[in-house]
Amino acid sequence: MDNTIIKVKELTKTYRVPVRAEGLGASLKSLLKPTYSEVTAVQSISFEIAQGEMVGLIGPNGAGKTTTLKMLAGLLHPTSGQVSVAGYEPWQRQPEYLKRISMVMGNKSQMLWDIPPLDSFRVLGEIYSVPKNEFERNLEELVQLLEMKDLLTKPVRNLSLGERMKCELTASLLHKPSVLFLDEPTLGLDVSMQLRLRRFLADYNRSSGTTVILTSHYMADVMALCPRVILIHHGKLLHDGELGSLARRMMPFKILRITLGQESIPENGVPQLPDSVEVLEAESNLLNLRVPRGDASAITAKLLETLNVVDLIIEDPSIEAVIDQVYSEGAQ
Amino acid sequence: MKPFRLIGSFMRASFQEEAAYRTNFLISLFTSLLNLVTAVLGILVLYGQIDSLHGWTLASTLALLGVFLVVSAVRGLFISPSFDSLSGMDGEIWSGAFDFTVLRPVNTQFFASFRKWRLFALFDLLLGIGVLTAGVIQLGVTLSIWKILFFLAMLVVGMTILYAILLIFAALIFWSPGVLFTWVFDGLFQMARYPTNIYPGWLRMVLTWIVPVGVITTFPARALTDSITPVELIVSLLLAVVLLAAASILFRVGLRKYASASS
Numbered sequence: 001m002d003n004t005i006i007k008v009k010e011l012t013k014t015y016r017v018p019v020r021a022e023g024l025g026a027s028l029k030s031l032l033k034p035t036y037s038e039v040t041a042v043q044s045i046s047f048e049i050a051q052g053e054m055v056g057l058i059g060p061n062g063a064g065k066t067t068t069l070k071m072l073a074g075l076l077h078p079t080s081g082q083v084s085v086a087g088y089e090p091w092q093r094q095p096e097y098l099k100r101i102s103m104v105m106g107n108k109s110q111m112l113w114d115i116p117p118l119d120s121f122r123v124l125g126e127i128y129s130v131p132k133n134e135f136e137r138n139l140e141e142l143v144q145l146l147e148m149k150d151l152l153t154k155p156v157r158n159l160s161l162g163e164r165m166k167c168e169l170t171a172s173l174l175h176k177p178s179v180l181f182l183d184e185p186t187l188g189l190d191v192s193m194q195l196r197l198r199r200f201l202a203d204y205n206r207s208s209g210t211t212v213i214l215t216s217h218y219m220a221d222v223m224a225l226c227p228r229v230i231l232i233h234h235g236k237l238l239h240d241g242e243l244g245s246l247a248r249r250m251m252p253f254k255i256l257r258i259t260l261g262q263e264s265i266p267e268n269g270v271p272q273l274p275d276s277v278e279v280l281e282a283e284s285n286l287l288n289l290r291v292p293r294g295d296a297s298a299i300t301a302k303l304l305e306t307l308n309v310v311d312l313i314i315e316d317p318s319i320e321a322v323i324d325q326v327y328s329e330g331a332q
Numbered sequence: 333m334k335p336f337r338l339i340g341s342f343m344r345a346s347f348q349e350e351a352a353y354r355t356n357f358l359i360s361l362f363t364s365l366l367n368l369v370t371a372v373l374g375i376l377v378l379y380g381q382i383d384s385l386h387g388w389t390l391a392s393t394l395a396l397l398g399v400f401l402v403v404s405a406v407r408g409l410f411i412s413p414s415f416d417s418l419s420g421m422d423g424e425i426w427s428g429a430f431d432f433t434v435l436r437p438v439n440t441q442f443f444a445s446f447r448k449w450r451l452f453a454l455f456d457l458l459l460g461i462g463v464l465t466a467g468v469i470q471l472g473v474t475l476s477i478w479k480i481l482f483f484l485a486m487l488v489v490g491m492t493i494l495y496a497i498l499l500i501f502a503a504l505i506f507w508s509p510g511v512l513f514t515w516v517f518d519g520l521f522q523m524a525r526y527p528t529n530i531y532p533g534w535l536r537m538v539l540t541w542i543v544p545v546g547v548i549t550t551f552p553a554r555a556l557t558d559s560i561t562p563v564e565l566i567v568s569l570l571l572a573v574v575l576l577a578a579a580s581i582l583f584r585v586g587l588r589k590y591a592s593a594s595s
Contacts, residue, residue, distance in 0.1 A: 075431055077588070095437035103435055110432040112345055114352040119345055126341040127436050127443075129334065155352065 005179060005211050006049040006072065011081035013042040013067050013235075041067040043235040044081065051178070052209040054201075056216065056226030056243075060327040064235040065215045066183055072213065073103050073181050086178055099128055101179045102172035106187030109164065110171055111156045117167040118152040121174060128175035135174065142170045145200055162193035169200070173210075182214040186221055198224045219319050233326065247322045254296040255315050260285040261308035273299070290317075338438065339446050346413070346449035360452040368459050371397055371525065387558075388527045391470035396553035398464025400525040403491060403548055405456035411495055413448035415502040419514070425505050430590065441583050444502065445495070464556075471557055483556040486565075489572045490548040496575035497543075499583055506586030517543070524549040544571060 016036045020026055042064040049055055057065045070076040071083055074090030074097065083090055088097035112120045125135040143149050146166045151159060156167065165185060172180065182201075186194045202225055205212050216222055222229055223243060231239040231246060239246045273279075273289075277299060281288035291299050296314060303309060350356065375397060379390040388396070417424060424430035436443055468475065501513040520543050528536050528546035540546040547568045554560055 070431075073435060075434060093434070098435055098437035101435070103431070105431065108427065108429050108431065110429070112349060115345060115348040119348055123341050123345045126338055127438055129437075 003051045004048045005051045005086055006047075006213075007082070007084045008048070008072070009046050009082040010044045011042055011046070011068070011071060011083055012040065012044050012079050013064075013071060013076060014079045015039045015041055040235050042071070042232070045232065045235075045237040046081075047230055047237065047240055049211060049213070051211055052205070053228065054205050054212045054214070054226050056214050056222035056229040057232065058215070058219075058222055058229050058323070059232040061217075063232045065232055067235075068232060069103075069181050069183055069213065069215060073101060074098070099175060100177055101181065102175070102177040103181040104165075104168050104172045104183065104185050106165070106184035109156075109168065111164065111167055113157045114155055116153045116155055117159075117170070120156070120167075121171060124171055124174055130175050138174050138176060139170070142173055145203060146170060147196075162189050162197075165189060165193070165197060169197070173204070176208070177210065179211045179213070182212060182216075184216055185214070186216060186218055194218065194221065201225055219323060223319060231326065238326070243319060244316075246326075247316055247319060248293070250326050251317045251322050252293045253290045253317055254293055255280070255317055256287075256289040256291055256296070256300065256303070257311075257313040257315070258287040258289070258303065258307070258309055259311035260287065261310050335442065342447045343449045343451070346447075347451050350451060357452060361455060364452075364456050364459060367456075368401070368463070371401075372463065386527065386529045388530070389471075391467050391472070392553065392557040393467070393527065394470060395464055395467030395557050396527055396549060397525055398460050398462075398467050399487070399490075399553045399556075400549045401460030401463055402457060402487070403460075403494060403524075405453050405460050406491055407494060407498070408450055408453035408456060410446055410449045411498050413450045414445050415498055417448050418444060418502055419505045423505070425590070434587070434590070440587060441499070441580060444583075445499070468556065475556070479556065482560075483552055486552040486555040486560065486568070489568050490552050492572040493544055493568075493575055494548050496572070496579040499579035500575075503579065503583040503586040506589050521545050521548075527553075541571075544568075544575075547571065 015038070017039050018030065019035045019037045020030045045068065057068060059065050067076065071078050072085055072090060074085075074093045077091045086097065086100045088094060088100075090097065090101075110120075111117060112123070121139060122135075125132075130138070143152065146169065148163070148166045148170070151163050151167065156164060159167065169185070185201075186197055189197065198221060201212065201214075204210065205225075212225075214221065214226060226243070228241060229239065229243050229246065230237060239249070274295070276292045276295065278290040279287070280290055289299075300312065300314065304312070372394075375390065375393050378385070379393070383389065385393070418430065419425065424433060433443060434440055497517065498514070501517065504513055520539070523531070523539060524545035528539050528550045531539060536546070540550075551560060551564065551568055
């Protein structure tokens with residue numbers, strides 16, 4: 001990749017956390033002589049991201065996603081390894097670097113609570129030294145894309161969570177950053193607001209060429225937005241690539257959904273199926289099977305031959321099921 | 333000049349925030365007046381009994397109270413509101429919203445020091461100037477322009493020291509989210525409304541050079557109503573420079589330590 005904007009090499013972050021046994025005595029003791037243990041939040045991860053890409057950073061709670069994002073943004077100093085974003089070392093937080101990035105956090109607000117968003121935006125325009133006419137143009141564009149003209153003059157504290165997130169996005173994009181970090185941007189939003197924000201992010205990414213790194217617990221966000229995902233678990237990088245290929249790697253199965261003719265499933269079960277096939281559901285004339293990916297076509301052919309099949313669907317396991325498996329078992 | 337434009341923009345936004353709570357304006361007005369009346373009454377009662385206290389007359393004590401009120405007003409105008417938004421349970425450091433502050437392309441110490449303004453404090457400032465003027469008139473001497481300039485310079489030195497001390501407390505929040513330090517200082521700072529030489533020797537030393545609240549108010553007041561020795565001038569200047577540098581370094585070290593609250 002020659003238009004690489006983010007380079008991460010063997011990035012590691014270790015936190016020193018105080019260890020304290022329960023009870024008052026232990027509390028007093030730790031006050032005098034605190035003991036610490038080292039917790040590795042991110043362990044030697046490497047990846048590169050090209051300008052204009054939209055990448056999903058996924059993983060269970062406590063996997064190290066936010067830590068990674070914060071190191072990329074420059075909020076945290078890496079314990080070891082290298083990060084370069086737009087040619088800068090993020091943790092040095094040079095003003096020229098900070099003008100090229102932006103961060104939106106689903107659980108933290110950057111708006112001034114008691115005044116209308118427009119006034120917060122103007123302060124940000126000054127902070128980022130956005131020239132006046134450019135500021136007006138960017139604002140106009142964002143307001144139109146996010147359909148939020150009528151929100152501009154209401155105090156932020158009177159806005160709904162979804163309306164507030166629109167404001168957060170506008171606030172973070174007024175200075176036209178090259179890289180946008182989104183930490184759980186759809187947290188707590190209703191389905192239709194999630195959809196609208198997703199559409200906005202996709203449009204904005206396409207039209208502006210802004211590189212977007214997104215963490216989310218909603219797989220729908222990641223599926224809709226990110227052609228590429230980076231899966232982090234226990235601080236390690238487990239997968240870097242398409243979501244689909246993750247599914248294929250993590251779950252080498254297909255699901256067969258079969259509807260039979262009038263007659264129901266034979267009393268003695270489904271005949272002549274290899275051991276590798278798992279019957280997920282067998283009820284009246286419906287039959288759901290989990291079959292190894294490689295055998296799917298052979299087994300399908302056999303079932304069509306032996307049973308009176310009126311409908312047959314072959315599908316991949318849902319991405320939620322894949323993720324659940326990875327999160328709960330860890331990956332091999 | 334960008335810093336001034338930024339400050340202007342912070343002031344505008346802060347004023348709009350304040351205007352959202354109109355009753356606060358009345359309460360704040362009432363508190364200021366009450367504060368003034370009790371302070372002035374205390375001094376009048378005291379000097380109803382005696383003419384002079386360790387060389388301080390009614391006039392010079394009033395001038396000192398004026399300086400104290402002016403310095404407090406400046407503190408209330410932007411230093412305290414800005415630093416207060418960092419600390420406490422709803423403060424930025426505790427909530428992690430400080431992440432945004434750190435990510436702004438502006439010097440973090442500058443941003444954290446100037447971004448919140450309480451324009452109601454301008455009323456306190458007026459009251460302070462009023463008391464100061466009353467003290468000077470009572471004094472009955474004409475002040476040369478040099479004396480006034482010298483007084484203003486000492487006032488700036490005093491306020492720099494106050495700012496540096498408060499910045500140290502603000503920086504300590506990076507190690508402990510408590511606000512205890514500021515409370516202790518507030519207690520000591522109340523002593524600055526009286527001349528330092530009315531206190532016993534050891535306390536006077538502490539208040540002048542250890543926790544230099546005396547330098548913040550007594551020195552400017554003396555520069556106006558009496559005089560300051562060259563040694564006192566140089567030492568207080570040095571103190572301001574050293575404290576400001578130390579506070580800035582501490583703030584920077586604290587910033588490096590800041591690992592934002594986990595989300």
